[in-house]
Amino acid sequence: GAGVSQSPSNKVTEKGKDVELRCDPISGHTALYWYRQSLGQGLEFLIYFQGNSAPDKSGLPSDRFSAERTGGSVSTLTIQRTQQEDSAVYLCASRAPGEYEAFFGQGTRLTVV
Amino acid sequence: AQSVSQHNHHVILSEAASLELGCNYSYGGTVNLFWYVQYPGQHLQLLLKYFSGDPLVKGIKGFEAEFIKSKFSFNLRKPSVQWSDTAEYFCAVNKGNTGFQKLVFGTGTRLLVSP
Numbered sequence: 001g002a003g004v005s006q007s008p009s010n011k012v013t014e015k016g017k018d019v020e021l022r023c024d025p026i027s028g029h030t031a032l033y034w035y036r037q038s039l040g041q042g043l044e045f046l047i048y049f050q051g052n053s054a055p056d057k058s059g060l061p062s063d064r065f066s067a068e069r070t071g072g073s074v075s076t077l078t079i080q081r082t083q084q085e086d087s088a089v090y091l092c093a094s095r096a097p098g099e100y101e102a103f104f105g106q107g108t109r110l111t112v113v
Numbered sequence: 114a115q116s117v118s119q120h121n122h123h124v125i126l127s128e129a130a131s132l133e134l135g136c137n138y139s140y141g142g143t144v145n146l147f148w149y150v151q152y153p154g155q156h157l158q159l160l161l162k163y164f165s166g167d168p169l170v171k172g173i174k175g176f177e178a179e180f181i182k183s184k185f186s187f188n189l190r191k192p193s194v195q196w197s198d199t200a201e202y203f204c205a206v207n208k209g210n211t212g213f214q215k216l217v218f219g220t221g222t223r224l225l226v227s228p
Binding site (some may be wrong): 003004033035041042043044045048056059091093100101102104105106107 | 156162203205218
């Protein structure tokens with residue numbers, strides 16, 4: 001596609017429910033990143049994929065968070081048993097092989113009530 | 114661990130004023146440096162980047178940044194801001210020579226330019 005696409009754009013969920021956030025990277029981009037943007041916290045790295053493998057998942061805040069990527073393309077970030085502190089904008093970015101610039105999607109605004 | 118500091122959290126300027134946003138990083142090795150901008154309601158986009166060579170880099174929309182290795186800094190500048198520059202600006206760093214792993218971002222600076 002023309003850019004990184006994330007869905008849904010907004011998600012309101014009840015505390016304790018599971019949520020899935022989707023990222024469609026730019027076609028041909030092998031690297032994919034998930035970040036979390038909270039008010040006043042900047043962008044917090046969550047996980048990095050190269051192809052379907054995740055060489056760096058050091059930013060996942062707890063075992064309630066997981067992510068997968070299939071076919072070297074679409075990625076899903078899953079948050080189980082959501083808590084209010086999970087409320088944030090979740091951003092996905094992708095990067096072409098051999099390039100340094102990462103392209104970001106619009107993000108998914110998650111609100112846990 | 115790498116960290117990136119942006120000392121100005123909120124900046125308010127009048128149109129035509131000059132802008133300088135500070136960015137300092139903690140990593141001592143070879144680094145790649147970036148400034149990203151997020152206009153209201155839009156996604157993050159790259160403003161400029163430094164990998165090597167001339168430490169003064171020029172980006173889009175008249176922005177420039179200077180890499181000063183001895184100060185671990187990569188400050189963003191613009192001689193004359195416009196109302197349309199109102200946005201949030203993020204400095205980011207990643208390790209050089211190891212391939213692009215993760216970008217470490219600063220907390221951002223919100224710039225408001227009044228007409």
